Amino acid sequence: MRKKSLYLIICSITALLVTIHIYAQDSAKRRHLPIIDVHVHAMKMNPAFAADMCPWFLSDMPGGDPNQPPPAFINTDCAMPLKAAKSDKEFQDSLMATMKRLNMTIIASGDASILHNWQQAAEPGRVIPSIGISSSKDMTVVAFTDSLSSGFYKVMGETAPQYQGMSPSDTSLDAYFAAAEKLNIPVGIHMGTGGNGTINITNPKYRASMGNPLLLEDLLARHPKLKVWVMHAGYPMADEMIALMGANAYVYVDVAGMIWSYPLAEVNDYIKRLVQAGFEKRIMYGTDLMIWPKLLETSIGVIENANYLSFDQKRDILFNNAVRFFRLDASKYQ
Numbered sequence: 146m147r148k149k150s151l152y153l154i155i156c157s158i159t160a161l162l163v164t165i166h167i168y169a170q171d172s173a174k175r176r177h178l179p180i181i182d183v184h185v186h187a188m189k190m191n192p193a194f195a196a197d198m199c200p201w202f203l204s205d206m207p208g209g210d211p212n213q214p215p216p217a218f219i220n221t222d223c224a225m226p227l228k229a230a231k232s233d234k235e236f237q238d239s240l241m242a243t244m245k246r247l248n249m250t251i252i253a254s255g256d257a258s259i260l261h262n263w264q265q266a267a268e269p270g271r272v273i274p275s276i277g278i279s280s281s282k283d284m285t286v287v288a289f290t291d292s293l294s295s296g297f298y299k300v301m302g303e304t305a306p307q308y309q310g311m312s313p314s315d316t317s318l319d320a321y322f323a324a325a326e327k328l329n330i331p332v333g334i335h336m337g338t339g340g341n342g343t344i345n346i347t348n349p350k351y352r353a354s355m356g357n358p359l360l361l362e363d364l365l366a367r368h369p370k371l372k373v374w375v376m377h378a379g380y381p382m383a384d385e386m387i388a389l390m391g392a393n394a395y396v397y398v399d400v401a402g403m404i405w406s407y408p409l410a411e412v413n414d415y416i417k418r419l420v421q422a423g424f425e426k427r428i429m430y431g432t433d434l435m436i437w438p439k440l441l442e443t444s445i446g447v448i449e450n451a452n453y454l455s456f457d458q459k460r461d462i463l464f465n466n467a468v469r470f471f472r473l474d475a476s477k478y479q
């Protein structure tokens with residue numbers, strides 16, 4: 146009897162070891178399921194501003210006084226702050242390694258030389274450049290159209306008139322949107338988030354009211370073929386976001402920025418609300434990646450660990466919805 150149970154134990158351990166071995170071999174061969182991050186910023190690292198950051202830091206806005214110095218925008222007092230990269234090379238190396246390991250593609254806007262470097266370092270097609278413009282002072286319409294026609298830029302964004310206290314339907318931007326519509330270029334518009342006390346601390350012209358998703362309606366009516374996604378999902382205006390998407394069939398959102406800055410329970414409630422309202426096919430994953438390389442894992446983790454989302458809903462948010470919105474070929478990313 147004792148001999149028999151010893152034999153059974155040995156058999157079980159052997160079986161377990163064989164399973165682990167096969168699994169390890171298998172997962173080494175298989176690539177991670179593809180992920181598209183639709184909201185990345187390419188910027189030159191400035192060590193003087195390279196502050197570490199605790200995710201979900203906007204959980205506390207103590208009532209101060211206008212006659213006192215403004216509160217700190219970013220909190221670094223947590224068990225595991227995300228480290229800011231100290232150089233362009235450090236950031237690029239880390240970004241490329243994560244993109245490779247997690248089978249990622251990014252839509253990135255910002256510094257053109259950084260975008261070129263990333264494109265050269267990444268697998269072909271994995272860095273999709275986007276051209277950001279927020280005011281007619283940034284660039285003439287002709288220069289903008291030329292940039293789009295060159296073929297380097299495939300997307301327009303981040304467009305952020307809200308930081309100028311301007312509506313996205315302001316007619317001063319209309320010729321740019323008309324060019325994007327004509328050239329079939331999808332457009333990302335910043336709406337909603339700004340951070341606690343943004344007007345007092347960093348952006349005096351910012352207006353919370355200009356982040357109302359319903360302000361897009363005039364623009365959408367003027368340009369029926371324009372493909373628009375609302376960056377930051379219009380947070381915190383869920384009702385207006387749902388009303389806008391309900392009335393306008395082609396509007397998508399990304400969850401960038403809000404996914405790692407506002408309180409985590411609030412982030413999950415917001416995403417859940419949009420899914421519950423029926424928009425799981427129109428939510429795209431994005432980070433708003435700037436200077437903290439590990440922000441990618443932090444943000445992907447929010448979707449991966451969302452117990453209110455099914456496997457298919459997670460795949461839609463992390464990949465399928467962006468493929469559909471940006472008219473990409475899914476077979477190139479497997």
Ligand SMILES: [Zn+2]
Pocket residue numbers: 303305335336376377402
């Ligand atoms: Zn933004």
